[in-house]
Amino acid sequence: MASLLSTSSVSAQSRVIEEVLVTANKKVESAQDVPLSISVVDAEFIYESGISDVVELTRYIPNVTFDAALALYTTIIIRGFGTPPLGVGFVPSIGLVIDDVPYGRSTYAQDAVFDIERLEVLRGPQGTLFGKNTLGGVLNFHTKQPTAEHEGFVSLTHGQNVTFSGIEGAISGPLLGENLLGRLAFRYKDADTLEYNSTRDEQQTQKDAGVRLKLEWLLSDELSIGFNALVSQSETVGYTQSLKSASERSLNVFREYDPEVEDDAFDQNTSTDGPTKSDREVAAGSLRMVYRPDTLFGIEAPEVTGILAWAQVKIPYELDVDYSPVNLVNFNLPPRGNPNTSRSAELRLAGSVGAPFGFGEGVDFVAGLFAQKSKENVFQDIDVDLNGLVAFGRAGAIVQNNQFPFDPFDIDAFRNNGFIVTGDGLIAEGSEQERFISGTSSQTVSYAIFSQLNWAITEALSLTLGLRYGEDESTGGSFSKVAAGNNISGGSLNQRDFSNQSLEIKESNVSPKIAVNYEILPDINIYANAAVGFKAGGIDPAPLNDDSLTFRAEEAITYEVGMKSRLAGGSLTLNLAVFDAQVEDLQIRTFNGVTLTTSNAPESSSRGVELDFFWLPPLEGLSMAGSVGYLDARYEKFPDGPPLFRSGDDPGQDLGGKPLPYAPRWSLSYSPKYEFRLFESADWLANIRLNVTYTDGRYLDSDIDPNTFQPATTRIDAGFGLRSASGGWTLNFQARNLTKVQDSVLILDQPLLPGNYTQTPYPDQTTYQADLRFSFGG
Secondary structure (H helix, E strand, O other): OEEEEOOOOEOOOOOOEOOOEEOOOOOOEEHHHOOOOEEEEEHHHHHHOOOOOHHHHHHHOOOEEEEOOOHHHOEEEEOOEEOOOOOOOOOOOOEEEEOOEEEOOHHHHHHHOOOEEEEEEEEOOOOOOOOOOOOOEEEEEEEOOOOOOOEEEEEEEEEEOOEEEEEEEEEEEEEEOOOEEEEEEEEEEEEEEEEEEOOOOEEEEEEEEEEEEEEEEEOOOOEEEEEEEEEEEEEEEOOOOEEEEOOHHHHHHHOOOOOOOOOOOOOOEEOOOOOOEEEEEEEEEEEEEEEOOOEEOOEEEEEEEEEEEEEEEEOOEEEEOOOOOOOOEEEEOOOOOOEEEEEEEEEEEEEEEOOHHHOOOOEEEEEEEEEEEEEEEEEEEEEEEHHHHHHHHHHOOEEOOEEOOOOOOOOHHHHHOOOOOOOOOOOOOOOOEEEEEEEEEEEEEEEEEEEEEEEEOOOOEEEEEEEEEEEEEEEEEEEEEEEEOOOOOOOOOOOOOEEEEEEEEEEEEEEEEEEEEEEEEOOEEEEEEEEEEEEOOEEOOOOOOOOOOEEOOEEEEEEEEEEEEEEHHHOEEEEEEEEEEEEEEEEEEEEOOOOEEEEEEEEEEEEEEEEEEEEOOOOOOEEEEEEEEEEEEEEEEOOOEOOOOOOOOOOOEOOOOOEOOOOOOEEEEEEEEEEEEHHHOOOEEEEEEEEEEEEOOEEOOOOOOHHHEEOOEEEEEEEEEEEEOOOOEEEEEEEEOOOOOOOEEEEEEOOOOOOOEEEEEOOOOOEEEEEEEEEEEO
């Protein structure tokens, strides 16, 4: 499948869809010729729709979700597989590649959406060509390259209801003659979201800024060197996690601290007493050498590529994790910002050779070496107030494995005589504070050799074979200890002192791939592929106890058959893919009502269908794009699944046969657009756009608690645009969520309080956005 969301592909005279070029096989080729399910979204669609983050972008891509409620909770899910939102310090199961460089954390994806050229989403295991850990697929971003002519743009944006303002721009062109080209791009966004914290009298704010520099040095006709550098920073102050449902008993206690406490997650009011912030600091650079001699050892059109890359992301955060106005548990700002640093090197050779044994029309191939060294530091500094623990006990919390059957201070006799007692002051000052610290410091070294070839057996039939051998070794240590106080609350947090500084995991893996592509009729291809994906195990980040310090590798095998077609004289592309994936030891991250735990689900599966089309009807100016995704993703065997957080329940549950979290069964999109000349002007072009997306219901926590179910949503966005036919300026208006749907990212148990839940909602208001863009040169 090769889906396209584009505005630039419409040829007004011939009404023929232009060819979509991708680099799924590390070479530029038509998406229709690649035997796997691909979705492509280009820059014009992204700009016209006013999209500035990956969350909005993936709404239009079937069986793909991206969530980034806070920087530390960023996650990507493809076909039900990925890294869960609570995976702080986790390596994602979905590959992320930006300008040919693999990145080891999902949060880097936000740095690819400005000055973007296109996004290619490759579904299914892609380990033979795209670095490590591509078990479920790859998000392959391309940002704009330096140009041989001077050009640039500046774009201004403003939004209402969710109030924000932003600017984005770029300047590109030759720097020294025609041999050294450069491009400098930047973005800045400042937002006041709808969330207000009544306890702290604080409005949530978000700021985001980034700068990217690209240099391209053309040393000769055969040799070029490229340099990329990126610096970005984002800051979120305040919380979007709100009470979704709470008992009257707990609300009565909470209202003693903040009278405005309620359990409506969509009223844009939160009530947490502790400071909350989530920052993201990114610095990255890469050096890329490409050598293209006429011939090399008999190889036709050879291309030798070498890439050295370095990247670091810090995610400093402080959180009020009891989600209440009571001063109970706060995560303090880690002193080093929890840095993740990686260095990688890749060397590959691509080219063409003659047909094996003289049979067929030749072979295109890619072969190479990959190495990466990454370091991870995750540190948690947790403050607990024992007076707050008393208040939570009154509210119905499970404290030291016990639950008060009623609030001992909520007695009419006390109230009638004026003796209203809150939790404040029951424990003497100086004795009420306890502090726990935990941390993990680890290092992972990975090596791999990879290869893939495409054999054109006939003009209509081709065979693709791929193979990857990799080794991963993780070493490090974890600890947890009481840093202050008497550890009275440690039992409630499942905290135990331990130190293990000799953790080690060493794994190797062989990942093969095979695909067949056959042109049954002109412009109609059918294909089939099978591939194995692998993601290494690891060391659990900053656990509070030593029950599970490491987790196992996960491995998937995926089978896929599909059809790709260009019909109606080239005015319609229609593509279909059917897949079946089986995963062993799926890595999951669960909040069990007290703390975060990591485990492996022994057997999971994902089956489904993906269909998309792009059509230019016989009406000048009209285009239509759409997609349908069906997904049946479930735990096949998981006898020791994470328990539901209930008073007196058993410690585990059998989740066999239950759906995977974050995996809607149906996802649909429909995006018609009509472009016309305004007032018969030769230079003023206008367009009307509609984007409709449907997302089926899904569970938003790994324990498949019915209370964490997010109902289905149908969202409608509409837009109107004006642009100059000469390309000098464009003006776009966008209205989002006209249907005012209530959708969310996470639904979790409130800590210690069985039956209470918190939710991370998206805004349910209709929001409005205006974008004005000026372009020059080119």
